[in-house]
Amino acid sequence: MEVPLSRPDISWEDKQAVLAVLDTPFLALGPHLQRFEEAVAGYVGARFGVAVNSGTSALHLLVRAFGIGEGDEVITTPFSFIASSNCILYERARPVFVDVEAETGNIDPDLIESAITPRTKAILPVDAFGQPARLDVIRAIAERHGLVVIEDACESLGSEYKGKKCGSPAYAHAAAFAFYPNKQITTGEGGMIVTDDPEVARLCRSMRNQGRGESGIWLSHERLGYNYRMDELSAALGLAQMRRIEEIVAKRERVAAMYAERLSRVPGIRIPRVAPEVTRMSWFVYVIRVEDGVDRDAVMDYLIKNGVQCRPYFTPIHLQPFYRALFGYKEGDFPVTERLGRSSIAIPFHNNLTREEIEYVAQKLEEAVTRQ
Ligand SMILES: Cc1ncc(COP(=O)(O)O)c(C=O)c1O
Numbered sequence: 071m072e073v074p075l076s077r078p079d080i081s082w083e084d085k086q087a088v089l090a091v092l093d094t095p096f097l098a099l100g101p102h103l104q105r106f107e108e109a110v111a112g113y114v115g116a117r118f119g120v121a122v123n124s125g126t127s128a129l130h131l132l133v134r135a136f137g138i139g140e141g142d143e144v145i146t147t148p149f150s151f152i153a154s155s156n157c158i159l160y161e162r163a164r165p166v167f168v169d170v171e172a173e174t175g176n177i178d179p180d181l182i183e184s185a186i187t188p189r190t191k192a193i194l195p196v197d198a199f200g201q202p203a204r205l206d207v208i209r210a211i212a213e214r215h216g217l218v219v220i221e222d223a224c225e226s227l228g229s230e231y232k233g234k235k236c237g238s239p240a241y242a243h244a245a246a247f248a249f250y251p252n253k254q255i256t257t258g259e260g261g262m263i264v265t266d267d268p269e270v271a272r273l274c275r276s277m278r279n280q281g282r283g284e285s286g287i288w289l290s291h292e293r294l295g296y297n298y299r300m301d302e303l304s305a306a307l308g309l310a311q312m313r314r315i316e317e318i319v320a321k322r323e324r325v326a327a328m329y330a331e332r333l334s335r336v337p338g339i340r341i342p343r344v345a346p347e348v349t350r351m352s353w354f355v356y357v358i359r360v361e362d363g364v365d366r367d368a369v370m371d372y373l374i375k376n377g378v379q380c381r382p383y384f385t386p387i388h389l390q391p392f393y394r395a396l397f398g399y400k401e402g403d404f405p406v407t408e409r410l411g412r413s414s415i416a417i418p419f420h421n422n423l424t425r426e427e428i429e430y431v432a433q434k435l436e437e438a439v440t441r442q
Contacts, residue, residue, distance in 0.1 A: 071430045075379035076252035076355075079318065079421040080307075087310035091302045099279075102305035107262065109312040110227075110247065114237035116264035118271035121305060122278050125224040125248025127298035128261035129157035129194075132220045132244050135273040138163045138191050144220075145185050146194040147177040148388040149407040154196045154222040155387045166190070167388055169404040173343055175357075175414075176203040178406075182211050192218040197226035197236050198384075200254075200354035201344060205231050205241035224248035227255060228319040228352030236352075239266035249304075252420075254318055254352055255311035257304035321421040322353040328425060329356055329417075332432045338364045338439035356419040357383050359410070364439055366413055372438035373417070378431050383416035 091102065103121055111119030122128050138144060140162040146155055148167040155165040168181040175198045182193060193212050195203035205221065212219045221242035223229075229236045237245035244265035249257040263274050273293075276282060281295025300308075311318070326342075333341050340359045344351045360366045366382070373380045386407045388399035401408060417431055 071427070072377040073379060073418040073423075073427050073431055074420075075381060075416065075418050077420045077422070078251040078256050079321075081310070081314070083313075084307055084310040087306045088303050091306045094302075096302050098299060098301045100302040100305075102302045102309055103300060106300075106305040106309040106312065109309055110262050111264050113312065113315065114235040114245075114264055116237065116239050116245075117266045118264065118268065120263040120271055120274040120278065121300040121308070122261045122263065122274075122298040123300050123304075124259050124298075125246055125250070125261035126153040126157060127278070127296070128246035128248070128263045129153060129220070129222060129224075130160050131274045131277050131296075131298065132246060132263060132270070133157050133161050133163070134277060135244070135270045136192060136218050136220065141189060142191040143187060143189040144192045144194050145182055145190060147196050147198075147407075148386045148404050149175050149198060149384055149410055150196040150222070150387060151224070151384060152387050152390060153224075154194060155393075158194070163191070164189075167404060169406045170198075170410065172406050172410070174201050174203075174345055175199065175410050176201060177208070179204050179207040179211060182208065183215075186215055186217070190215070190217060192220055194220045194222060196222040196224075197229060199342065199357050200226045200229050200352050201342075202226060202229050202231035202236050202348055204347070205236075209241050218243045221245035224261070225253070225354035226352060227253070228315060228350065229348065230350035232347050233349050237264045239264075243267060244270050249308055252355070254322065254354065255308060255315060257300065257308040257311075260300050260304050260308060318421055319350070319352045322419075323351070325419060325421070325423045325428070326351070326353045326356060328428050329432075332428055333358065333435070336432060336436045336439065339435060353419065355383065355416045357414050357416045358435075359413040360415065360439070361413075365442055366415060368442060369435070369438040370415055372441070373415075373431075373434055376434045378434050379418055381416045382411070383414050384411060386411045
């Protein structure tokens with residue numbers, strides 16, 4: 071059996087929505103863009119949504135919109151996808167890593183305050199694998215120190231923390247979502263900024279569109295901008311997917327529950343735990359951990375040989391070659407992150423994973439662990 075790591079879930083209605091765009095004169099900057107923005111912003115309870123062409127673009131524009139630049143510091147997590155930290159480097163600011171909590175893999179709020187310096191401008195938490203960071207505590211720290219919270223919610227569309235959605239302005243001054251094909255909803259490539267701050271929304275709208283002003287006059291540029299626009303085909307797909315976001319989150323919950331039930335009987339591995347403050351978990355990926363004494367890489371080799379796709383997830387950012395070269399990071403700098411990085415495996419996960427596929431993955435995992 072071959073079990074892919076991920077697979078997009080595109081319905082007949084999704085396809086019709088994209089095809090219909092091709093019959094209109096608007097393939098870019100048309101009506102779907104705004105409707106998709108309103109759908110996502112409304113869903114998370116934010117006033118504004120600004121759609122862009124990737125989650126990375128969304129994060130980059132936020133760093134710029136909050137005026138973070140050379141010499142500034144942003145506190146963030148090394149246990150993430152590299153974009154959450156690269157977006158800070160793009161503006162020649164410095165990502166200041168603090169280690170994560172062992173249970174959730176999310177930034178440890180207890181370590182944040184001692185990392186704050188006079189140069190700190192923002193805290194950039196990441197909701198790893200869909201699980202919200204401790205967003206209320208992080209916001210309170212930010213308020214005490216006059217900092218901005220930029221939430222990297224690229225993996226957590228639909229998750230809720232203490233009854234409020236990830237990306238909610240209750241927690242973050244602004245947040246970024248991503249819609250790559252393995253995400254909860256996809257637009258092919260795509261991302262979105264959500265915020266209650268009209269100035270941040272205005273700046274991001276301008277910067278995604280070559281720095282044009284609100285009038286949109288084509289050859290009038292008010293500031294440095296980019297082409298980070300989302301096209302209409304992508305926006306139509308995103309809008310169609312947002313119509314069934316509840317069904318999508320529920321399907322993923324069901325797959326995660328089937329895994330939890332089956333894998334809790336497999337020795338040598340630990341299934342992911344969701345913190346009690348998380349009132350709804352919107353699963354992005356399903357990441358298990360091997361226990362001490364189990365050779366993670368050997369387990370992965372065995373899975374791959376048997377057709378089960380898997381990935382080490384995440385490889386810590388500070389140990390990436392160019393971060394080591396730029397900042398001199400080394401093993402031992404962020405021990406909890408590194409322990410998670412050494413022991414984690416993302417196993418196949420998507421909306422429509424079947425019970426048979428889950429059984430097969432579980433069997434192969436069992437064999438991989440017991441044959442060591
Ligand atoms: C935590 C995190 N941040 C940022 C991104 C960047 O999103 P994109 O790949 O759409 O640029 C991703 C997506 O892969 C992510 O998982």
